[in-house]
Amino acid sequence: MSPREIFALRNYLGAELKGRTLSDAHHSVSLTDVLSQTVRGGRLGELSGRSVLLKLSDQLKSGLAMIELDGIARRMLLCPPDLNPAHLDALIADAEIDAVVTDEPEFWKDSAIPFVVIAQLPLTPAAPAETERATEWLMLTSGTSGVPKIAAHTLEALTGAIRAEAPARGPAPVWATFYDIRRYGGLQIFLRGVLSGGSMVLSDPHEVLADHIARLNARGVSHISGTPSHWRKLLMSGSAAQFAPRYVRLSGEIADQAVLDGLKAAFPDSSIGHAYASTEAGVGFAVNDGLEGFPADYIGVNASGVEMKIVDGSLRIRSERIAHAYIGRDVTKLADDDGFVDTGDMIELRGDRYHFVGRRGGIINIGGLKVHPEEIEAVINRHPDVRMSRAKSRKSPITGGIVVTDVILADGTDPARANEIREQILDQCRAQLASHKVPAVIRFVETLDVTPAGKLARTDA
Known part of the structure; x- marks a missing residue:
């Protein structure tokens, strides 16, 4: 037509x-x-x-x-x-x-x-x-x-x-x-x-x-x-x-x-x-x-x-x-x-591929440095025991801001392995991210909020 x-x-x-x-x-x-x-x-x-x-x-x-x-x-x-x-x-x-x-x-x-x-x-x-x-x-x-x-x-x-x-x-x-x-x-x-x-x-x-x-x-x-x-x-x-x-x-x-x-x-x-x-x-x-x-x-x-x-x-x-x-x-x-x-x-x-790193308006401030939370989440989500994660900033009296992440573990993951998995995630982040992007806190949660449009809710704490 x-x-x-x-x-x-x-x-x-x-x-x-x-x-x-x-x-x-x-x-x-x-x-x-x-x-x-x-x-x-x-x-x-x-x-x-x-x-x-x-x-x-x-x-x-x-x-x-x-x-x-x-x-x-x-x-x-x-x-x-x-x-x-x-x-x-x-x-x-x-x-x-x-x-x-x-x-x-x-x-x-x-x-x-x-x-x-x-x-x-x-x-x-x-x-x-x-x-x-x-x-x-x-x-x-x-x-x-x-x-x-x-x-x-x-x-x-x-x-x-x-x-x-x-x-x-x-x-x-x-x-x-x-x-x-x-x-x-x-x-x-x-x-x-x-x-x-x-x-x-x-x-x-x-x-x-x-x-x-x-x-x-x-x-x-x-x-x-x-x-x-x-x-x-x-x-x-x-x-x-x-x-x-x-x-x-x-x-x-x-x-x-x-x-x-x-x-x-x-x-x-x-x-x-x-x-x-x-x-x-x-x-x-x-x-x-x-x-x-x-x-x-x-x-x-x-x-x-x-x-x-x-x-x-x-x-x-x-x-x-x-x-x-x-x-x-x-x-x-x-x-x-x-x-x-x-x-x-x-x-x-x-290399020969472009990657999305986040929204210009969604940047969080970590000690005066700008960070895309999606970049951190992409690294965490690669862990085989992780199903979903959410990175955000939290005020710190020392650095001004730290990265805090909430993580949902994959089905069937043994809760007794939580500390082991936390250390593995941190090792993975240290190997692939700049130091200021490495989470200071990793919390394991049951759910993460999703907006009515189906996107991960991104209102920082």
Whole structure:
């Protein structure tokens, strides 16, 4: 399909593709029938040309609403479930919202928004809609305690990496993701499910992990994505033995060698890859060779037209997949004058491969020296008895700051070996890290906090 042609998600839902479903823990909806049914009670036409906030309690209704609205609404703002309600008014103003699609109408009864549409299941019959315009997709950035920024995409940009890939061989994939589809990483998998001619199984934040995996198996999931933290939780749970996807994908955090090796051991017959993407920069690249980092020759322009360069240690990306602007009052420029997005992800060259070392804004201060906690964690995670770790700083009256690490041991590790393992970890760190990066304290813990976006929580003590 020509990039200049206006297209919408409904263009990928034809009656000739049978057996396609979008499902969660409670419902399954036929994607084949969505064109002639609605989640909005027949009020789609009234949303034509409007700027719509999708504020729904679950992913299934959200996904169905996206399909219906794309090509109809002027723009739609995807609202993730963890959004601070105190930020809603500012976001509504910035996005010029004049309609809301919700399944919680009581919340909006005193709102100044002129048009509120209730979404509900089961679907009801509706006349097929015609694509009217290229809808602007608005997504919220993560990683800030203040009002999140709004990044604006076109469907063309959002699906650029998907459409650039060769069609998958064999049966149509059944996709799943640990992400919420109202975040960029999850939305990418939702769009893959729609464009691939296959199906998708949605996650549920309240579902026990073992039950989730059982549901993925029952639905025949073949392709699945998540952050490294998601995957470490799965490996720790013991549920991986009951699961055998064909393709495993990591994104959203640094994929270190320990988690890649752990997944290969758990899923020896699976293809395992990690991708680089962000809400602003779009999908940059994928790595499928089983190694952390990425080959040095990725820098420059790749075959898909994505151009990458490094400035002051930070990865910068320019392509037709990036968001085209931040939306709202007093916003900064999303890209520089040459069209590059500064990702803020710091990388360094080791031999013929670049490695991610951490976020520019996530540096901790140790005695006046700057340290990326991810670099320390990558070394600790290589220990065979470690499943997951978290490095942070703690104030010290002598040095000003020390490294403190919390470590989750791998399943089956004898607790009596804790002191032995602690010394081995310290020896490993001393051999591979500068002295100021070596942990002063190592604590063994049962769990580590993960954000709603599936990333290791990084609020220092």
